Amino acid sequence: MCHKANVQLSNKAPVVLAHEAAPVYGAPSRGQKYSLKPGQRVLVRPGDRVPCDGRILVGTSDLDESPVNGESIPRSRAPGDDIFAGTVNLDAALEVEVTRGADDNTIARVIRLVEEAQAAKAPIARFIDRFAYYYMPAVVLLALLMAIVPPLVSTMAWSESIYRALALLLIACPCALVISTPAAIAAGLSAGARRGLLIKGGAVLEQLGKLRLVALDKTGTLTAGTPRVTDVESWIAEEDDNSVLRLAAAIERDSSHPIAMAIVEHARQSGLNLPTVTGSRALAGRGVSGRVEGRELSLITPRHLHEQVILDESLSARIVALEEAGKSLALLVEGERLLGLIAVRDEPREDALEGLAALSRLGVQAVMLSGDNARTVAATGGRLGIEAYGELMPEDKAAYVRDWQAAGRGPIGKVGDGINDAPALAAADVGIAMGGGTDVALETADAALLKNRVTGIAELIDLSRATLRNVKTNVVLALGLKAIFLVTTALGITGMWIAVMADTGATVLVTLNAMRLLGYRFSPNTALTGLSQGKTTS
Template sequence: MQTIHYKVDGLDCAEEVAILRREIGTLAGVLNLEFDVINARMSVEYDPEIINPAAIVQAVARTGMKASPWEQRLAADTRTFWEKHGQLALTIASGVLLLAGFTAHWIKHGSFMHALTGGGEADHVFPLAVWVLYLAAIVVGAWQVIPKAWQALIRLRPDMNLLMIVAILGAIVMGEWFEAATVSFLFAVSLLLEHWSVERARRAISALMNLSPPTARYAATGQEAPVETIPPGTRILVRPGERIPLDGNVCQGESTVNQAPVTGESMPVPKRPGDDVFAGTINEDGVLEIETTKAATDTTLSRIISMVESAQTRRARTQQWVDQFAQVYTPAMMFLAAAVAVLPPLLAGASWSEWIYRGLVVLVIACPCALVIATPVGIVSALTAAARHGVLIKGGIYLEAAGRLRALAMDKTGTLTEGRPEVLRVIPLQGHTENELLERAASLEAHSQHPLARAVLRHARAAGLNPLPAENTRVLSGKGVEGFWQGRLFWLGSHRFMHEKGQETEAIHAQALALEAAGHTVVAIGNNNHVCGLISIADRLRPEARTLIQDLHELGVKPIVMLTGDNEGTAKVIAQETGVDEFHSELLPEDKVAVIGRLVREHRYVAMVGDGINDAPAMAAATFGIAMGAMGSDAALETADIALMSDDLSRLPRLIRHSRHTLAIIKQNVLFALSLKLLFILLALAGQASLWLAILADTGATLLVIANSLRLLRSAPTNS
């Protein structure tokens, strides 16, 4: 099985998605289709033994659209002037011709209302000049619609393009040339608005790419080169006020770096030798020499952009519902319009011309433009706004789930606490010394990335110890580690692990309990004979943790559950200080998964917040996972459904408000579009709506719905 990505010219809304699904999804060998309307991208999973890419391109061409391989597109915009501006030019030309025809008609008959109503009585036979101008306005306005309508007709798969062409032809047959030209022009305006809104959303994503400069300066020569040509390990120079072009590590110099463009942090972050820096951030007041660690295509910023683009394929339930609704909506409206046109004359002897006209009005107002474009534009606007403020949401489905959140589980270390624990006491036992304990502990933990392990290593180095890593180490998940130090087997682990080893005496147990009651985490070190000593470690609670829990409660998120592998005493102290609803301590990874499973069964919409690495199984078990402090962590970016690039806990309630604001706007759009259509259908049945008024109302609705959706670009998890 293989997957190929295409750029599809003409893919602007759910109508085209439905057409492509019907045409390509039925081909033998095509296994799965995914669409990104905003970026006009189609992903096809296929069996190369059954179908080849050329056949897929041909199938797209049969729909009136054009597909080209995504990988072969140039970064620069290579479109011709006509490809860029042809739709706008045709729309303007149609409007000018319509106005010219109307003006000529007005001058000819000397009556504004006579021209507005198309003439009225027997003089539907227009002067030749008026007729030619109206016909030209119709053809020019519908020029890009006619091929799609023809494809829909020959396949007996009605869509909004066919719906509009039928309405225009119906008006022509009835002699309503002005109305036919008006419908053609205003429908072109509606499509132009749709295209503009999609382009606006695309530009918002493209703006993320502009955060990173296109060139970097070699530290040795001062010469600049394109970032694409600079491999990892190269030393570059970044001057004050410049954006950092690539991810790297500071070699020389000190400065403060504004990371707001990527993480959303409001305060600049001090950087000195040894610190990591990221592409797209701004060097403020010092010269930095940086050794690059990633290629331009693999920087944190590049990965964020790639994930925002991929997020369009993970559609929210609301978006899926609108797409499915649109597939049955257009045929249903055509059937309703036909019934309106035919049944009253057949059953009640009503005027054929009058009811056919009313049927045409129903056709025009039924155009689903506003309905199908509002949701994807709203979703991508919300996702892009969030990404600009350091919150990476990997799809509309997770954006929507955040707004429906009912219960929240949180890891303790690094989430509610700062994630930088410090060693408070080293307690030697059985005649051992502090340095012996630290040396053995640091040796066993030399390769671990766990926060407690890093605390032990920092304390050992501060004491002047730098032991070699232990040999044949074996990690016991959720318990500890074993390994050989100077040829002897030692173990290191939790209070629970010490108890399982059977080496815990009553005195040691009492000492460990006293430390845990004070909120400390106890790490024990031992050998085959006895416990060699205890190390007491504590992590500081984040100052905003209690406020966070209160904010989440006010948003209706309850229960909030703290999960930790730490001892019960420490967990209880943290739980009381933060105000969480419940806590579970001394958990193994599989225990966390079990707790999450229970919460999902009870509350359905459940999030798990952690570091995205150690908590990956629990995140996968939740409705969606949120990774804290994902900046620079490839694993966190990959495993989480939502990644908070900084450690700012206040982004959690803001994320929920942002999501709910998005859902509210989408619901407003759908309700407004459907209500307007229902109103005009009723007016059409009552004979109180004209063709040009119906299409004007539909175009206005499209404009309002798009404007409402684009408001989300100014919204974000930092100010919602």
């Protein structure tokens, strides 16, 4: 890839401006002349998307890494830290040394993993197609024998044997058998679409019911994807919890940082009037400060708290306990005094526990695969009661899926919403995207939950199983009726008109049975197919 760039002189190497660099992915735009190569330096200003995989040489800033690893809270990066293409610089200018070229950066590797996984998927052979391949020649041969053999070995007239052969051909016509599967599949797909479950074809619908393990992303899938305030604590007698929240929200009011936005929103929901702040400034990699009501206040991270405040053991233990619970902390400081703290965390969706319980009742194991930090993932997994793995890159998630497939843990489903989930979505037997996810995830996945409900995963699986049961019922009806009337026709008990009625009747019967799926309704509290409970209204 090439790009046009302004170049600034440096004592070691030219520095390329990130916003004028080549796009992280996609075709280069007209007029671009350069491509980033290992060893070059890039100036990444606040708000810029990082155009390369690289290492920070100068500067400290928070980076939004959610496009790559799904972490809901931005991470602070300092000189010597590695950063990834596709992430967004939030606070301060960074000088970055390119460590990988455009063909080998994080986004390029994600694209390659998706293409490889999709190419490796084998088409599903349909049972009905295989059956019909042998069924029709056998029926034609049987009809020929019926027409020729009886007159030669008995006194049966040729007209009678030919009549019976024609009736046998008519009754053996596989119309009902052939329509039994597509009718049920079409009804199942329609029932899913009416409930916000987008399924890309009958093969996917069939495979969904066979899932035995589902790997779910954390941020944006099991959780809302945006942090919320969970704790507000005042640590001095002069300030109460609302006062701490009010002062912190005033300092953060003009910030676009996710934690800042969560604090301001919580203050507004609490009905607090925010005072005016003056002299507001960002503390690169540490927090933000400003003057509120004549007081010089700072909101800083626990990592830098020791630079201003000496804590006693009880307060230090409290901070550690909150961080071990997977919460990110903003500490309100005045001079050398710690006034209090605000804790935020990306909380589980309202229906997360209900959806996971429904999966369990269906006999499907749920596992969390996340790029978020291990402490937060473990805390969220503990709250939801599922096995959890954190700090995973996109290729790591895909590797887990392939390892489980190789270990014979059954067909594997993967649920996610981001670019970082795309390789695993493609590698899984069935990839399921949240409807509010990225275009890449929706394009890669085999199914999508348009209503962003965790319970929709269990609903997909249950709908698939209901459809497969309907298909089996239709096949039994079609073959059973044909078997009965083949025998009676061969013996001369039933004639041509009965054969016509039986063939048409069987076709109508399997079609009506398939249409019952249009009334499918799922109950997450029982995780049983709505049809099996007599629930046939949508």
